[in-house]
Amino acid sequence: MIRVENLTKRFGLMRAVDNISFQVGRGEIVGFLGPNGAGKTTTMRILSCFIAPTAGAVTIDGFDVLRDSLEVRRRIGYLPENVPLYADMRVREYLEYRGRLKGLRSRRLRARVDEVISRCGLGDVRRSVIGVLSKGYRQRVGLADALVHDPEVLLLDEPTIGLDPNQIRHIRELIRGLAANHTILLSTHILPEAEMICGRVLIMHKGRILASDTADNLVKTIRGSMRVVLEVSGGAREDIHRALTSVDGVVGVSAESTGEWHRFACACDAGADPRTQIFRMIAGRGWLMRELRVERTNLEDVFVSMTAGEKVS
Amino acid sequence: MRTFFTIWRRELAGCFLSPVAYVTIVIYLAMEGWIFLQSAIHNEGRHETLEVMLFISMLFFVPILSTVICMRLFAEEKRLGTIETLMTAPVTEVAVVMGKFAGALTFLLMVLFPAVGYLFIVAALGPGIGALDSGSVAGGCIMLALISASSVAIGLFVSLLTKNQIIAAICIFCAVCAPFFFKHLAIMLPAGMDRVVATLAIEEQVLDYARGSLDIRPVVLHLSAATFMIFSAVAVLDSQRWK
Numbered sequence: 001m002i003r004v005e006n007l008t009k010r011f012g013l014m015r016a017v018d019n020i021s022f023q024v025g026r027g028e029i030v031g032f033l034g035p036n037g038a039g040k041t042t043t044m045r046i047l048s049c050f051i052a053p054t055a056g057a058v059t060i061d062g063f064d065v066l067r068d069s070l071e072v073r074r075r076i077g078y079l080p081e082n083v084p085l086y087a088d089m090r091v092r093e094y095l096e097y098r099g100r101l102k103g104l105r106s107r108r109l110r111a112r113v114d115e116v117i118s119r120c121g122l123g124d125v126r127r128s129v130i131g132v133l134s135k136g137y138r139q140r141v142g143l144a145d146a147l148v149h150d151p152e153v154l155l156l157d158e159p160t161i162g163l164d165p166n167q168i169r170h171i172r173e174l175i176r177g178l179a180a181n182h183t184i185l186l187s188t189h190i191l192p193e194a195e196m197i198c199g200r201v202l203i204m205h206k207g208r209i210l211a212s213d214t215a216d217n218l219v220k221t222i223r224g225s226m227r228v229v230l231e232v233s234g235g236a237r238e239d240i241h242r243a244l245t246s247v248d249g250v251v252g253v254s255a256e257s258t259g260e261w262h263r264f265a266c267a268c269d270a271g272a273d274p275r276t277q278i279f280r281m282i283a284g285r286g287w288l289m290r291e292l293r294v295e296r297t298n299l300e301d302v303f304v305s306m307t308a309g310e311k312v313s
Numbered sequence: 314m315r316t317f318f319t320i321w322r323r324e325l326a327g328c329f330l331s332p333v334a335y336v337t338i339v340i341y342l343a344m345e346g347w348i349f350l351q352s353a354i355h356n357e358g359r360h361e362t363l364e365v366m367l368f369i370s371m372l373f374f375v376p377i378l379s380t381v382i383c384m385r386l387f388a389e390e391k392r393l394g395t396i397e398t399l400m401t402a403p404v405t406e407v408a409v410v411m412g413k414f415a416g417a418l419t420f421l422l423m424v425l426f427p428a429v430g431y432l433f434i435v436a437a438l439g440p441g442i443g444a445l446d447s448g449s450v451a452g453g454c455i456m457l458a459l460i461s462a463s464s465v466a467i468g469l470f471v472s473l474l475t476k477n478q479i480i481a482a483i484c485i486f487c488a489v490c491a492p493f494f495f496k497h498l499a500i501m502l503p504a505g506m507d508r509v510v511a512t513l514a515i516e517e518q519v520l521d522y523a524r525g526s527l528d529i530r531p532v533v534l535h536l537s538a539a540t541f542m543i544f545s546a547v548a549v550l551d552s553q554r555w556k
């Protein structure tokens with residue numbers, strides 16, 4: 001549905017997007033992850049035909065963003081970052097205006113506006129002036145605008161930024177509910193959000209795509225998919241460190257000390273669970289242990305690992 | 314074409330939603346009424362018609378009104394970021410520019426022309442004034458409408474170049490006021506050039522039309538200036554995708 005090939009965007013000497021390629025299939029929800037300045041918004045703006053690429057080809061449903069820009073724009077619903085809205089209009093009036101701009105007329109326009117108002121939970125504020133709405137409602141108005149013409153593709157740039165936890169949950173449920181009939185590309189900073197909503201994740205950094213896979217597969221790709229954390233005392237830190245390193249399945253140990261207690265984090269081989277061996281070894285040597293727990297690697301670790309420039313094996 | 318009407322309606326409604334609009338209308342009508350009245354009293358017994366006095370005084374408000382109306386056209390959309398939602402909707406650059414132009418021009422004319430009613434009030438109340446020359450009234454209205462169109466087109470174009478409304482306002486005001494100086498500039502220029510520049514002097518154009526003397530050259534001038542600025546605006550808007 002979305003095909004991006006060798007896309008590059010330069011602003012002066014700076015390469016905001018550097019030769020990226022990816023595809024999003026019909027009905028997929030793909031999360032765009034990356035730190036600030038990674039090039040996510042620039043890519044979104046190119047996909048939505050707001051700015052033109054410097055090089056490369058972008059097609060949506062077979063239509064090129066440069067040659068068939070109007071056709072592309074008919075097929076997309078775009079929610080920009082910061083949700084720009086006309087503060088002087090009322091919610092329903094704004095959605096009707098946007099619907100008309102997107103080609104809806106008379107009965108169909110009214111029906112679609114009614115539907116997005118109810119779907120986005122805007123019934124209570126439909127007569128309110130947008131300027132007085134809270135951030136959460138403004139976000140919903142932006143989403144309703146993106147949905148009003150029932151587009152096949154949704155491009156959502158940070159749809160939950162600045163919302164409180166309840167509002168975030170509502171927007172997430174809404175997006176998940178849209179998955180059945182829409183292809184969705186959403187950019188986010190919030191990693192659990194991408195893990196929860198998206199079938200696939202693209203990690204972007206300094207204009208390049210570092211990884212593209214499901215969240216589970218990405219977690220498996222970084223070494224030590226499980227970490228065991230323990231606190232031990234009764235022995236010298238170096239001795240305990242050496243003993244932990246020798247346990248089967250442990251590939252790396254980091255340590256820190258607070259008084260007489262030493263905290264160790266053991267990175268483990270993929271699939272290995274050395275907790276029993278660690279317990280036996282500590283007990284066998286007569287050391288004391290007050291904590292032994294597992295920390296599973298999540299998307300956040302993958303993200304930090306990749307965007308901090310560490311090597312991924 | 315439908316999107317053009319949608320944008321036109323939104324622009325016009327946007328003007329009336331702002332309190333600035335009502336303040337502008339009231340201040341303009343009050344000042345225009347006072348200036349016209351003073352001018353009529355001052356020129357009593359002279360060979361100058363009421364139509365000329367009214368349209369010339371109205372002309373001096375065109376730069377101020379067009380600046381107030383046009384400074385926000387694109388500058389505000391850029392400042393708020395709504396240009397992004399507007400340009401990612403399935404609308405052409407021509408529809409956006411024409412819609413905004415038509416909305417701003419309609420609003421300017423709706424603010425400007427109620428003042429023509431003063432003519433009829435003065436004529437009705439003032440014994441001995443006699444009948445108004447409908448040709449002069451129509452001529453004055455046509456010329457003011459044309460000057461308004463070219464001023465709005467210039468304002469629209471300038472507003473596209475910045476997101477700062479103050480900068481937009483200063484630039485629009487300077488650009489729209491420039492034709493007022495052509496009459497004086499013509500005096501300083503060598504023979505030949507002075508006549509060309511003198512034809513651009515908008516006061517003379519309004520004077521001619523308000524006296525009932527019709528000349529096709531100002532019509533062509535203002536229509537072509539408006540068309541040129543509108544197409545330049547379309548080109549600039551299109552080019553901004555490529556920045």
